[in-house]
Amino acid sequence: xxxxxxxxxxxxxxxxxxxxxxxxxxxxxxxxxxxxxxxxxxxxxxxxxxxxxxxxxxxxxxxxxxxxxxxxxxxxxxxxxxxxxxxxxxxxxxxxxxxxxxxxxxxxxxxxxxxxxxxxxxxxxxxxxxxxxxxxxxxxxxxxxxxxxxxxxxxxxxxxxxxxxxxxxxxxxxxxxxxxxxxxxxxxxxxxxxxxxxxxxxxxxxxxxxxxxxxxxxxxxxxxxxxxxxxxxxxxxxxxxxxxxxxxxxxxxxxxxxxxxxxxxxxxxxxxxxxxxxxxxxxxxxxxxxxxxxxxxxxxxxxxx
Amino acid sequence: xxxxxxxxxxxxxxxxxxxxxxxxxxxxxxxxxxxxxxxxxxxxxxxxxxxxxxxxxxxxxxxxxxxxxxxxxxxxxxxxxxxxxxxxxxxxxxxxxxxxxxxxxxxxxxxxxxxxxxxxxxxxxxxxxxxxxxxxxxxxxxxxxxxxxxxxxxxxxxxxxxxxxxxxxxxxxxxxxxxxxxxxxxxxxxxxxxxxxxxxxxxxxxxxxxxxxxxxxxxxxxxxxxxxxxxxxxxxxxxxxxxxxxxxxxxxx
Amino acid sequence: xxxxxxxxxxxxxxxxxxxxxxxxxxxxxxxxxxxxxxxxxxxxxxxxxxxxxxxxxxxxxxxxxxxxxxxxxxxxxxxxxxxxxxxxxxxxxxxxxxxxxxxxxxxxxxxxxxxxxxxxxxxxxxxxxxxxxxxxxxxxxxxxxxxxxxxxxxxxxxxxxxxxxxxxxxxxxxxxxxxxxxxxxxxxxxxxxxxxxxxxxxxxxxxxxxxxxxxxxxxxxxxxxxxxxxxxxxxxxxxxxxxxxxxxxxxxxxxxxxxxxxxxxxxxxxxxxxxxxxxxxxxxxx
Numbered sequence: 001x002x003x004x005x006x007x008x009x010x011x012x013x014x015x016x017x018x019x020x021x022x023x024x025x026x027x028x029x030x031x032x033x034x035x036x037x038x039x040x041x042x043x044x045x046x047x048x049x050x051x052x053x054x055x056x057x058x059x060x061x062x063x064x065x066x067x068x069x070x071x072x073x074x075x076x077x078x079x080x081x082x083x084x085x086x087x088x089x090x091x092x093x094x095x096x097x098x099x100x101x102x103x104x105x106x107x108x109x110x111x112x113x114x115x116x117x118x119x120x121x122x123x124x125x126x127x128x129x130x131x132x133x134x135x136x137x138x139x140x141x142x143x144x145x146x147x148x149x150x151x152x153x154x155x156x157x158x159x160x161x162x163x164x165x166x167x168x169x170x171x172x173x174x175x176x177x178x179x180x181x182x183x184x185x186x187x188x189x190x191x192x193x194x195x196x197x198x199x200x201x202x203x204x205x206x207x208x209x210x211x212x213x214x215x216x217x218x219x220x221x222x223x224x225x226x227x228x229x230x231x232x233x234x235x236x237x238x239x240x241x242x243x244x245x246x247x248x249x250x251x252x253x254x255x256x257x258x259x260x261x262x263x264x265x266x267x268x269x270x271x272x273x274x275x276x277x278x279x280x281x282x283x284x285x286x287x288x289x290x291x292x293x294x295x296x297x298x299x300x301x302x303x304x305x
Numbered sequence: 306x307x308x309x310x311x312x313x314x315x316x317x318x319x320x321x322x323x324x325x326x327x328x329x330x331x332x333x334x335x336x337x338x339x340x341x342x343x344x345x346x347x348x349x350x351x352x353x354x355x356x357x358x359x360x361x362x363x364x365x366x367x368x369x370x371x372x373x374x375x376x377x378x379x380x381x382x383x384x385x386x387x388x389x390x391x392x393x394x395x396x397x398x399x400x401x402x403x404x405x406x407x408x409x410x411x412x413x414x415x416x417x418x419x420x421x422x423x424x425x426x427x428x429x430x431x432x433x434x435x436x437x438x439x440x441x442x443x444x445x446x447x448x449x450x451x452x453x454x455x456x457x458x459x460x461x462x463x464x465x466x467x468x469x470x471x472x473x474x475x476x477x478x479x480x481x482x483x484x485x486x487x488x489x490x491x492x493x494x495x496x497x498x499x500x501x502x503x504x505x506x507x508x509x510x511x512x513x514x515x516x517x518x519x520x521x522x523x524x525x526x527x528x529x530x531x532x533x534x535x536x537x538x539x540x541x542x543x544x545x546x547x548x549x550x551x552x553x554x555x556x557x558x
Numbered sequence: 559x560x561x562x563x564x565x566x567x568x569x570x571x572x573x574x575x576x577x578x579x580x581x582x583x584x585x586x587x588x589x590x591x592x593x594x595x596x597x598x599x600x601x602x603x604x605x606x607x608x609x610x611x612x613x614x615x616x617x618x619x620x621x622x623x624x625x626x627x628x629x630x631x632x633x634x635x636x637x638x639x640x641x642x643x644x645x646x647x648x649x650x651x652x653x654x655x656x657x658x659x660x661x662x663x664x665x666x667x668x669x670x671x672x673x674x675x676x677x678x679x680x681x682x683x684x685x686x687x688x689x690x691x692x693x694x695x696x697x698x699x700x701x702x703x704x705x706x707x708x709x710x711x712x713x714x715x716x717x718x719x720x721x722x723x724x725x726x727x728x729x730x731x732x733x734x735x736x737x738x739x740x741x742x743x744x745x746x747x748x749x750x751x752x753x754x755x756x757x758x759x760x761x762x763x764x765x766x767x768x769x770x771x772x773x774x775x776x777x778x779x780x781x782x783x784x785x786x787x788x789x790x791x792x793x794x795x796x797x798x799x800x801x802x803x804x805x806x807x808x809x810x811x812x813x814x815x816x817x818x819x820x821x822x823x824x825x826x827x828x829x830x831x832x833x834x835x836x837x838x839x840x841x842x843x844x
Contacts, residue, residue: 008746015748016665022657024670026718027677033684036695092591100588103364111840112596118836119602120776122803123825126810127602130609130818172598179595192401196464199359200415201391201471203581210414215405226683233685235779236803240811260687260779267691268783283691287684294683298676385578420573 041281059246066278070246074256079231081167090178098186117176125240128169133160152250161243164252169237174227185219225297233290235260259286310335316370325351327529338506340520348529349509353477357393358386394468395477400460402452409448415471438466458489478508525549610826629816635791636805646710651717659725682719690780706799709785713774724766728759765839772835778803
């Protein structure tokens, strides 16, 4: 009997040790990711300071000169452009599905929107290259140049590929993320808030504004940040439509480059150690930026719960 | 007592397939307090929610029949419920001030919806409503704090002030004191006597003593039907219906 | 007092029409946005189907990539490569993720659990290209070659946090008294967890795993410089390996029309596979 008890306790302890080890390994994985990227970027950091790397704008593998400013710029602008389009749209989708649509329609449309998240990035890229980019080049961008060409962001020739194409594809990709988080946020608001607004004589839209939008600002902010995190790190679709030119141009019609796309484009073909290392440093930077973005979002989500 | 402010004719209400109210006929006179009593699930809450057309906001719920307010049937298809709800205020079981708004903004929320932005008007109405709701003294120095920072009883009076701010001729109250402590309950009951000087109050309560204390008339609901409606003093002392007698003497419920 | 009331009354009547119009307009806008989002999906999916179906044939599943200029051929190498790497990635990622999830739900009350949870959340939002970079530095560089194994490992790193958080959420739904009933019978804790708690929620666990598999099946970025690509049929674990997403990418950005066509067919197969996994699991698990 005593022997048995001892065995049981050993087995329990062994089991706990195993799962705890593997759980710890998840933390190690995350830390290891940061460490190895940092380690790999050592060569680059020997020849150039991090500050210079971040603030110079020449990215030229041929001369072994690496300044990350254009790719950071490209990442931020394309991401914010996509959120500029996708955020209002996603919140609108969430409001429609939760508050307006009859249950059956909400189910069908909700499913379709969720499926947007299931389409692989490379398929969005393919669609972007052959459908979106030609359309932008021949229809949308000429019109923008003609009507709004006085604005710096709509100047220059219509390439099709570029910041605008990347922003459009990205907006489609982050939409399901933002709308599903927004739906959760709205669902968490008690029914009596909606009734309070309606009983005061609010119209449907005023009810949404008063009872839902006003009191879910931090939740919607979290949704925004999660969408941003996804847009910042999105690789394939962006690589395929952004035109891959590391430059800082005010025009949204011009080709650009993001942190993720420069790695995807150049890493497998990079030959010099400094080039590889500079790309790893870009990777580390991207890791850091998305980490902070997502950490902020999680923090807000945890606080809500 | 002969004048009719609100008259309900053949009102039926459903939740999907389930009929919650059956053929309700009742009339309310101005400047009275009417208590609606009955066991839980008898339809009394559904009934008040039909009077400002809030019932239909529940998915799958609908109502038929006539509710005539100031000579107009509010269930006519041309009537916008938004306008009805400005004339028929409502206070809910659980206090539900808007958490993102301050005490002041909560009170004037209805006016702001109507587009009234003039600070002087808002201030005047806020003070008047809060005084009517017997809350002014307690909150006059914290008008800018969030509405949810008040105590439960204060929150409920804030919700009453919010409903009063648009000066509705009718105020519906759906068990407004059931979530409150006895002191807060007493304050709200005191308030009702004041309120009925200017408006008609229809109040759902599960508490028969409360109904007897505060109301002029009482309606007894059972299983979706209006069993008896009459002067409170009569209904509680010499009820006409057997079921009413059983209920008020505690035989069931 | 009454004059104030009348003023307000006049004013509100004026405002009412505008408010009603605004509400109607916003309702319209919200409807349009929902339709646009759903239309976006149908647009992308429909276009893939439209482009791919005329060129869809059995040889896509049986043939190997053809050189430029020769139409036809298929992606057998890429399909098998994807199968290999997704299977291996799942084999590594699922047990690891489930163990972490079990720890979080069954033992996770301390400070360590908070960090594990946080790490899993952060890991699941690491851009997949960064995951690829990490595996490159960790595996490819020391081995001095691209390999299917490295690709599988990169996929498993993506899968682990997904499975871990899904397992945790599901096991937390299992009522405490079920565990207590098992323990009261004298069953050791680890057996209770494995054969009562885990088995009881195997439906949800399977759904989560399948959705995770669907997710990694479509990943391209982490394979770009771990598994690289291979024009030949190779299933050697330590050699570069083709995969469906990478092959689609290569063909999509190539200037040759035959290859572009193959990219559409590949995309069609990939999307169909992912959608099937998504819809069937949802449908079955209801």
